[in-house]
Amino acid sequence: MLPNLNTLRVFESVARYQNFRLAAEELHLTQSAVAQRIRQLESDLDIVLFIRQARGLELTEAGLKYQHSIKTALTIINEATRAITQTPQHLVVSVPPSLGAKWLLPRMNEINDTFPHIELRIIASEKKTHFGTDGADFVIRFSQPPFDSTLHSECLSKINLCALASPTYINKNKKIERLADFAEHRLIEDAHENWGKLSKHIALPNASKVLRFEQTSLAIDAALAGQGICISPHMLVEQHLTNGELVLLRRIELSKEQGYFLLYPKNRNFVNDKHLVLRWLKVEMKKMEEKWIDWTRNS
Missing domain, CATH: 1.10.10.10 (Winged helix-like DNA-binding domain superfamily/Winged helix DNA-binding domain)
Structure with a gap:
């Protein structure tokens, strides 16, 4: 049959x-x-x-x-x-640069294979989006409530921060057994200044031992090059962890409200297959959440 x-x-x-x-x-x-x-x-x-x-x-x-x-x-x-x-469709998505580089870009082949009839256009931005003027269908932002009451808001993934370094760096430097031990290492900071937010818990090293970058993706690249220890959302480094290029050292718990949020006007309807792309994004980010839960449960 x-x-x-x-x-x-x-x-x-x-x-x-x-x-x-x-x-x-x-x-x-x-x-x-x-x-x-x-x-x-x-x-x-x-x-x-x-x-x-x-x-x-x-x-x-x-x-x-x-x-x-x-x-x-x-x-x-x-x-x-x-x-x-059907006529060809295009979908404009605005995402933070680091999320675009480290999470979305590696999945572009899968997106194109799954939705070959949709032209996905990516805007890399962390700025507040003015829907209707920049052409974005929806945005993903690293943020926290409250949001504009005219917008649909949905948390796609909690931030799930972790400290990471390359195997080369770990093998050459002092072992980290507790939070205070980070102060003896070269730290890599990004615009979110997560190391600075931890200063009330640990004594940070001199400024000369802190590398600073504007974007999280650059901080991750510096860690990959063995330049020190960075703090990153687990979602952005999952592939590097899977490949053994980075080693997860410790969970970093800061704000529980921060995360990657989906935002778009409440009166916006996603027609044809655009809603399928949206659903795909939600499912993929949910899978990242489940991987993080598995790691925290087994670590």
């Missing part, structure tokens, strides 16, 4: 996220309905596509091959349909 198109779309989403819940959110289905579709598909094909594990799903070798073919087929179908039913 050949599976129907809806079942294949469910499979592609589950294979991409390797998670029933995230696929269900994307497809506007219940988690149990998604799981049932996958069980039925495996039964119809008489092939195991996923290995069920305590922490999620893993594609089998057959599942990986099937995913590649189904993704290609669905892309062809979607593009053919859009070619005759």
